[in-house]
Amino acid sequence: MVKALKGKNITPRIHVEEGGKIHYAVSCRHCEDPLCLKGCISGALTKDADGIVTINHDKCVGCLSCMLLCPYGCITTDEDETVLKCELCLKNSCGAPACVQGCPNRAITYEEVQE
């Protein structure tokens, strides 16, 4: 895997914050009333019927208004400068959040919480 990714620019949708002995992962909260959507100037960000906030790369113009609004710092950019965010791996081959499955310390959970 390390070899396969050599020289590739990796643009993760999740990031780990740390300080002292604390480490934790932060990714999109899929908010009930997402602020990022309120700022989107292109209609690229939408919340689907299941409550998942997704990004349409064909529509995104990379203005980053969503990044200016997200209170959790969860929006990042792809190599083509469009927006990248956690979509719960539902669009890729995993079909379920790979970070949860892959975390050896079980430090990431996938659950619904009340805001």
Add this chain to the structure above:
Amino acid sequence: MKYVIIGNGPAAVSCIEGIRSLDRDGRITVISKEAHPAYFRPLISYYLEGKSKAENISCRPGDFYEKNGCEIVTGEAVGINKDQQTITLKSGDAIPYDKLCICTGSSPFVPPMQGLDTVEKKFTFLTIGDSYEIEKAINKDSRVLIIGAGLIGLKCAEGLRDRVQSVTVCDLAPRVLSSILDDECAAIVQEHLEANGISFSLADTAERFEGNVAFMKNGGAIPFDVLVLALGVRPNIGFFKEAGGECGRAIIVDDSMQTSIGNIYAAGDCAEQYDITFGAKRIMALLPNANLGGHTAGVNMAGGSALFDNAVPMNSIGFWGLHMMTAGTYANDSNAKMIEEKGENSIKRFFIRDNKLIGFIIIGDVRSAGIYTNLIRTQTDLSYLDIDALIKNPNLLPFGEIYRRKTLGGVV
């Protein structure tokens, strides 16, 4: 219940959603001047640049109005009878309302300029129709002169550069983006724009025109083929003012988006509301505020009780890979302390007053800037935060365990 919305932009669409969050049955009539469904105005420059397709600029899917039981009336509102609660259209028709929301936006402002009538190809830049017209007028040999180095003028410059021979931007202000940047930050942006092929003539503007030549205030002359006038906008509020409604530069609203006239609300670029960082009401004609204000108005029109009581100006804009974000208030406040953080190709300026973040300007490293915006919108007391650490690296660590548990939940 008869709801009427005048205007059909993002504020109107959010108002419809606000109404429908509480009332599925009331009749909603949308009075629209443009024949398009609501579309995202900021995309008109991306359309010119080729990044947005015309069929992709709508605010909502094609069946939005039908699904939400809205009737669209194409026309222009010219009067309000507040006693009888009716709107008069230019056609003479009258439309009754129980609850009204004004989302009429703004129109380009073009001051009288000598000889402007001799210019054959001149345009303003606010609607998708303007983009289509400009597109027809330009070719690869066109020399474009844009008057106005604000957000609209510069986005137009970016949209046109690769399609024409040259783009020159002039502005009476001595710097670019004078409404959102200070001198030093504006200089960084200007240099970047120049490196990308845009020419500037600042602290200077066209005084008169003779056909395809602009004669400048400083004595020069700029020949051009296509002229774009981006001198600013004025809210469309005439009919509300005539009905006796309270206006400043735009329609004055309170935190529930209610105007001074009963049963009439306003949202978006035509409204003026309290800016928590400025300490007074002002126009904050920006998309997030149009959406938040429109939704709030809609909920209240339908009998709910929503407040939009943390409005602040906020901007995110980029030109050829250089991003900048601004929020809140930062100019002309001598009580505010500035903290600066400079990195490679990046500058961050934070403005703090009474231990609260009231504004920032960031150019370059805009990662996770929403954490700063949130500090402004929630007027968080910074005494308990390691602000220096946050300024270097926006993240949730300095907020402490309790906040993280609350916001991130689970195992954090």
